[in-house]
Each structure stands twice: as structure tokens, then as C-alpha cells.
Amino acid sequence: GDSVTQMEGPVTLSEEAFLTINCTYTATGYPSLFWYVQYPGEGLQLLLKATKADDKGSNKGFEATYRKETTSFHLEKGSVQVSDSAVYFCALSDRRSGYSTLTFGKGTMLLVSP
Amino acid sequence: DGGITQSPKYLFRKEGQNVTLSCEQNLNHDAMYWYRQDPGQGLRLIYYSQIVNDFQKGDIAEGYSVSREKKESFPLTVTSAQKNPTAFYLCASNNAGGAISNQPQHFGDGTRLSIL
Numbered sequence: 001g002d003s004v005t006q007m008e009g010p011v012t013l014s015e016e017a018f019l020t021i022n023c024t025y026t027a028t029g030y031p032s033l034f035w036y037v038q039y040p041g042e043g044l045q046l047l048l049k050a051t052k053a054d055d056k057g058s059n060k061g062f063e064a065t066y067r068k069e070t071t072s073f074h075l076e077k078g079s080v081q082v083s084d085s086a087v088y089f090c091a092l093s094d095r096r097s098g099y100s101t102l103t104f105g106k107g108t109m110l111l112v113s114p
Numbered sequence: 115d116g117g118i119t120q121s122p123k124y125l126f127r128k129e130g131q132n133v134t135l136s137c138e139q140n141l142n143h144d145a146m147y148w149y150r151q152d153p154g155q156g157l158r159l160i161y162y163s164q165i166v167n168d169f170q171k172g173d174i175a176e177g178y179s180v181s182r183e184k185k186e187s188f189p190l191t192v193t194s195a196q197k198n199p200t201a202f203y204l205c206a207s208n209n210a211g212g213a214i215s216n217q218p219q220h221f222g223d224g225t226r227l228s229i230l
Contacts, residue, residue, distance in 0.1 A: 032216040043118075043204055043221035044157075051216040089156065093216065099164050101147070101172070102219060106156035 002027040002094040006105035009087075013112050019077040021108045023064075023090035026071065031092040033057075033066055033073040034102070038087045047075075047088070085112045116141045120205050120222035126230050127192070127199065135190045135225045137205035144209060146188035147219060150174060151202040160203075163188055192227065202226050 007022040025033070032051045036044040048057030053068035062077045073090060090105040118139045127133045139146065145164045149157040159172030163182040177196025182188055188207075192199045203226075206219040 034218055036221075041223075043120075043223045044206075044219075045221070046218040049216070049218055099145070099162070099170070100217075101159060101162055104149075104157040106154060 002031065002092060002103045004090050004092055004103055004105035006088075006090050006108050009107075009109035011108060011110050013080055013110070015082055015112055015114055016079045017112075019075070019080045019084075019110070021075040021088055021090075021110070023073045023075065023105060024071050025073065025090075025092050027092055027094060031094060033064070034091045034093075035062070035064055035073070035075050036089040036091060036104075038089065038107070040086075044089060080110070080112045082112050082114055085110055118205055118207055118220055118222035120203075120225050122225060123223070125225055125227045127227060128230050130194045132191055132193050133199075133227065135192070135203055135205075135227070137188045137190065137222060139186055139188075139205075139207045139220075139222075141207055141220060142185075143207035143220070144185070145207060146182070147206040148172075148178075148180065148188070148190045149204045149206065151204060151224075157204065160190065199227055200229050 003026045005024050034049045035047040037047045038044045048059045050057040050066035056065045064073050064075045087107045087109045089107045091102045093100050121136045147162045148160040158174050161180040163169035179191045204224045205222045208217045208219045
């Protein structure tokens with residue numbers, strides 16, 4: 001079945017450092033790809049998405065490019081802030097019984113210190 | 115504002131009891147989902163529903179049941195058959211149905227269930 005693999009955390013950075021969180025996937029067909037963010041005690045919020053190969057999703061300074069040749073969707077940010085500390089989830093859309101659902105990676109915790 | 119409301123935020127269950135988690139959305143979404151989140155495990159799909167009066171088992175449906183009598187409501191019951199129910203439960207919704215695969219899911223703030 002479809003699957004998503006994320007780098008293990010926690011990722012610990014100083015404020016203004018460059019961020020990369022790796023995400024690779026295995027899927028049949030052409031899934032859409034998503035990054036979600038979860039702050040402590042809350043649900044998930046959509047951060048960005050890409051629906052086809054070579055698409056770049058971006059939001060709040062975060063970017064990720066859908067790379068079909070390497071089956072990857074790495075999350076990047078040029079300068080992180082303390083407020084970016086959260087858990088980040090990579091996900092892909094897949095099909096079950098003819099309907100679309102999401103398969104998530106295990107999440108990567110990001111800790112940013114002042 | 116439109117959104118998804120999960121209640122209660124914290125829930126405690128005694129051994130052998132069934133407990134029901136509420137999920138209501140006013141986004142007019144057709145599809146609704148329940149996930150379980152455990153530390154280091156990511157999110158795992160319990161049940162999902164694409165239309166009223168229809169729902170499908172996800173990856174870890176054993177010990178859980180759902181109903182979808184109204185479009186805006188998708189309650190989850192954790193039964194006594196679920197041997198390890200302590201977890202964070204998340205409800206989500208979107209407009210994805212059938213061939214549409216690029217619609218993101220919107221999430222509630224979750225319910226944390228603990229065993230007394």
C-alpha cells in the first residue's frame with residue numbers, strides 16, 4: 001500500500017537557521033501531497049500542498065516541491081522562528097474503495113530556540 | 115466562523131465502559147474522518163464517511179464504531195473491545211469524494227481519552 005516516510009526528530013535549530021525536513025513517499029498513481037503542522041494540544045492545520053509533479057507549494061515562508069523522479073516532498077524554510085516550533089506531518093492522498101483518503105508520515109518535531 | 119468542533123477536550127473512561135466522542139462540522143463538507151494519534155505513530159485512520167448513512171473501515175477499526183445520520187455529525191464510539199484506547203483522537207472533514215484527491219482535510223482540536 002501507499003506509505004510516507006519522514007525524517008525522525010526532534011530537529012533542533014536556533015532562530016534564523018535554515019530548515020529542511022525530508023519526506024519521501026511510495027504510491028501508485030499520482031497522489032496529491034500535503035504538509036500539515038500541529039501545535040501542542042491542537043489539531044492539524046494545512047501548511048501547504050502540491051497536486052502534480054514539479055508543483056511547488058508555499059505558505060508562511062515554507063516551501064516544498066513535488067519531485068516525482070525522487071518521490072520526495074521535502075519541507076524547507078529559509079529562516080525559522082521560535083513560533084515555528086511544532087510537529088510537522090507529510091501526507092499523501094490515496095484511494096480506498098474508490099474514495100480519497102490521506103496517509104500520514106509519523107511526524108517530525110521541530111524545536112527552535114532563541 | 116466555520117469549523118470542526120470536537121467535544122469533550124478531555125475524556126476519562128473506566129475499564130469495560132463504552133464512550134462516545136462528538137464531532138460536528140459546519141463547513142458543509144460531505145466527507146468526514148476519524149484518526150487516532152499515538153506518540154511516535156503519526157495518525158492512523160479509524161473510520162471514514164463520504165456521504166450520510168455510509169461509512170467505511172479504516173486501518174484500525176477494531177473496537178470502534180461510528181454513525182453518520184446527519185451530514186454535519188460523525189460521532190465515534192470507543193467500545194470495551196478496544197483494549198488500548200488511551201490516545202488523542204482527531205476528527206477531520208473535506209469535500210473530497212470519488213475522484214477528487216487534492217482537497218485538504220480540515221481538523222478539529224481533538225479529544226484526549228484516558229483510562230482510569
